[in-house]
Amino acid sequence: MSGRMGLALAGAALVIGAVLLPDRAEAQFGLRGGPLGVARFAVGHMLGLSRLRHSRMAVRGSRYRSAALRAQDLRRAERGRLTNPYVLRAALTAQAALSGWHGGRRAQGWWRHPDGSYGWTGPVFWPFAHDDLTTAIMFADTTSLSFYGYGDIYAAIFSPYAVTELAAYTAPQSRRGRRVPTAETLCEASDTGGLPVDRIAAAVTPNELQRAALDELASAWNAARDTIGTACPAQAPANASERLGLMRERLEAMIKAIDAIEPPLSKFVDLLNDDQKARLDALANERRAALAAVQRKDAKAAAACQPDYDPRYDEKAQRQYEQLVQQQWPADIASTLHLDETGRARLEVLQDTTLRTMQTLSACPTEPAATPQARLAAVKARLQTMLQEVGGVADALDDFEADLSDEQKAGFAAIGPKRGA
Numbered sequence: 001m002s003g004r005m006g007l008a009l010a011g012a013a014l015v016i017g018a019v020l021l022p023d024r025a026e027a028q029f030g031l032r033g034g035p036l037g038v039a040r041f042a043v044g045h046m047l048g049l050s051r052l053r054h055s056r057m058a059v060r061g062s063r064y065r066s067a068a069l070r071a072q073d074l075r076r077a078e079r080g081r082l083t084n085p086y087v088l089r090a091a092l093t094a095q096a097a098l099s100g101w102h103g104g105r106r107a108q109g110w111w112r113h114p115d116g117s118y119g120w121t122g123p124v125f126w127p128f129a130h131d132d133l134t135t136a137i138m139f140a141d142t143t144s145l146s147f148y149g150y151g152d153i154y155a156a157i158f159s160p161y162a163v164t165e166l167a168a169y170t171a172p173q174s175r176r177g178r179r180v181p182t183a184e185t186l187c188e189a190s191d192t193g194g195l196p197v198d199r200i201a202a203a204v205t206p207n208e209l210q211r212a213a214l215d216e217l218a219s220a221w222n223a224a225r226d227t228i229g230t231a232c233p234a235q236a237p238a239n240a241s242e243r244l245g246l247m248r249e250r251l252e253a254m255i256k257a258i259d260a261i262e263p264p265l266s267k268f269v270d271l272l273n274d275d276q277k278a279r280l281d282a283l284a285n286e287r288r289a290a291l292a293a294v295q296r297k298d299a300k301a302a303a304a305c306q307p308d309y310d311p312r313y314d315e316k317a318q319r320q321y322e323q324l325v326q327q328q329w330p331a332d333i334a335s336t337l338h339l340d341e342t343g344r345a346r347l348e349v350l351q352d353t354t355l356r357t358m359q360t361l362s363a364c365p366t367e368p369a370a371t372p373q374a375r376l377a378a379v380k381a382r383l384q385t386m387l388q389e390v391g392g393v394a395d396a397l398d399d400f401e402a403d404l405s406d407e408q409k410a411g412f413a414a415i416g417p418k419r420g421a
Helices: 002-021 023-030 035-059 071-080 085-100 129-139 150-157 163-170 183-188 197-204 208-229 239-272 274-295 315-326 334-338 343-354 372-401 406-413 413-419
Strands: none
Touching: 002 129, 002 163, 129 208, 129 239, 129 274, 129 372, 150 239, 150 372, 163 183, 183 208, 197 274, 208 239, 239 372, 334 343, 334 406, 343 372, 406 413
């Protein structure tokens, strides 16, 4: 990010702090989290707000059906080009995430992403992981990927689900229809079509050698889906440490999948001539244009990360900031758990470590790289950064809980579900 952009975001943070922050939230985010982190989080998370209203409408009054998350349903929608895949996917993940939360009686949850989707659906982290890799690498579309960050780490520490609610996602499938989907079903939804081999072949018209390389790449892409699938939880996590562990396993699996894809991707692209490469890149431009037309992004949403953006005159930014305040740390943790001086100091370290992820995992999008290989490298770097941040938070959590009694640990674990009560 350029110096000009950084100064602009820092200035926007000061405006947010002066205009929107209540005193307690300012203490939680503005001082310890850093103003730049707040600006990037609040401004960046505003980008998907124009889609949030539509996805909410799709969720209200509907009941979850496990078949709705099957890959072929989304593939059919994308083939028809009648439905915005982001809105559809947001509705599906919302149904899955909320069906096991408070009996499915809540219209929305505080841990949702700005586009209305959810990074945590029960015990499953990043339900559309494989699909996000496909769209980011092949179509230069990192919209969904950019939303993963602080909010998901926060939801791992303070899970909104009670233990019994999480267990419903990993309970054996019965013969009767079930309202809460299985974790396996959610993980299978990660693939909404895999590598679009037919579209790529139609665009580049490969010769025999190139077609063989494309088939090799497709096989690697399918194997990547299976690699990510191995990180699907078999049982519900019991505490924050286990949830952070699930995040690390999922991210490690995604990185491993990318490493397996890289050689055949480079082999295929290197066999193309300049004209074929240009036609391959045109697929990414077509997707961006189609999504922009369906989403009808307004000027304010597009300007949210611009240097001269001023959130004081944007109602959407104010509403999005309310979501950020929902994810502030409870102020009474230390007193509720009766922490001693050492415990309070370790709690502050955990809080500061978590809040700093706002800066390193900014949601403001960057211009996608020009080639699939460069985009693959960028996606891998993003995932590695997130893995490092999750690891740092996990270490701080371990230090914090090291000397806690069983009663204190139980009290800490109960904070999340109580927030949604």
